[in-house]
Every structure is written in structure tokens, then in C-alpha cells.
Amino acid sequence: MNSGANEGVYPLHRSKTIHLVRHAQGVHNVLGEDHSAYMPEELFDAYLTPFGWEQVDNLREHVHASGLFKNIDLVVVSPLLRTMQTAVGAFGGEASGDGVDMPPLMEENTGSSNRPEISSLNCPPFIAMELCRESMGVDHYNRRRSISEYKPMFPAIDFSLIETDRDVWWSPDIREKKEDVVARGEKFMKWLLRREEKVIVVVSHAVFLQRTLRAYGDDCHPTLKKEMSLPFDNCELRSLVIVDRSMIGSDTSKTDFPGNIPSGADVVSDV
Secondary structure (H helix, E strand, O other): OOOOOOOOOOOHHHEEEEEEEEOOOEHHHHOOOOHHHHOOHHHOOOOEOHHHHHHHHHHHHHHHHOOOHHHOOEEEEOOOHHHHHHHHHHHOOOOOOOOOOOOOOEOOOHHHOOOOOEOOOOOOOEEEOHHHOOOOOOOHHHOOOOHHHHHHHOOOOEOOOOOOOOOOOOOOOOOOOHHHHHHHHHHHHHHHHHOOOOEEEEEEOHHHHHHHHHOOOOOOOHHHHHHHHOOOOOOOEEEEEEEOOOOOOOOOOOOOOOOOOOOOOOOOOOO
């Protein structure tokens, strides 16, 4: 019997679960539909609003109540203030690490947050990744600070994958082309497939996430393609599975069992 064209069967170890999250409400998200309002330098590296922090608290409650939190192997975050605030607030440790000699994920009141220190205890590792930044250029809210400024704010986030201290990706005059955002998203997905972690949270941005996902799903039912392509709300979490169909990664199965142990007669039969 031939398999139907609409099903896909793949080895489990060639797949990963990714939980995609758009950052919570930032100060730039309340400016309405007039795009010119998003241009001022005062919006540089936009931080979360008090309402945005409420959204983070609700997401945190959900990931713990659903059991999602206990299975996370890694949190990957865009190196901008609003995404890092969202990531550590939703997926970090308890509010304070007092009495424990470990660097916090976020120092007290970082980015005008009026929030206490966020601990790095009993939570997955966090790593900042430039590839999952928002569409870049022109808009100052998408320009990041220097990494040397971020490190004291977020001591337990790993910034080692970011190659330059200052932001060399952002241009005041040139906006990143749509096709370049898509290409960056596809490169990011390949990077995820090469990671050894199996369950990964990605905290990123609306345009980057939507344009990246629109590049996938053409072999699916149109309803699934549409579902994948929907825009993300602030602090929305969407869970997907990515499959390494091209042998990009080198994962080996941790659940397959070879059989014939101990060895014995093994005559193949169709009954």
C-alpha cells in the first residue's frame, strides 16, 4: 500500500521542538499605525511597558502551568532590550537569587523595568543570537546597544556568539530587504537544526518570525500554511516542530534500540 502524499514520517532524532515567542509590548508598540512615529532616536532599543511586563507574567504562568517549562533545553534570544526582558521574565528563575553565588539573568530595574533581580537558578541556559533580530535599518527601536552595555544588565545571558561589540548590522539609511530577512530566517533555522538541544525557545520579533515562517509550509494543506503565516501578537507563544530532512545536523537517536540482543535466528517474514 502506498503512503498518502499528505503524511510525513521522519526519525524522531531528526526533529526538534521550537517554541517561538514574540516579545511583550514595548514602548514603540503603542504609537499606532503612523510609521513616521517609529522613527525618533528616543525609541532607541525600546524597552517593555508596564503592560508588557504583565504580559510576561501571564506567559510565565502559562509555561509553568502547562508543563512546558520543565522540558526546555535552551532559550535563544534576540539581543535587544525588549526581547531579553521578555525572555528572562518568562523563562528565568525565581525573582531573586539572594544568598546564592550565581550571576542573575537580569539586574534590578534593568531597562526602566521597576523589576527585582531575576535569578538564573533552576532554569535553562540563555544565549543571545544576532540572526533572530528584527528587520533592521532606519527604525531606531531595532538598533541594539553595545554588548558591553548589555552584559552588566543581563549577566547570565551568553553573548559569546555575537561577533562585534557595537551594532554593525543596523543602518540609519538602508532598510533590510524582505528577501534578506527571509534568507536570515532560513539560516537561523539551519543553525537551530545543528544544535544538540531538542526543545528550544526562541524569543524574537513580529516581522522576523512571520517572514521566516512564510518561507515554509508550501507542501502542507493551505489551512496549515495560513496558520503558520499568521502575524504574532505581543508575547504570543507558538509551538512547532522542525525536521532535518537534508541531514543538516548530526544527531543520533537516544531512544532507538538495535534489537537482536542477544543475537539469534532472524528470518524475515511478512506474517
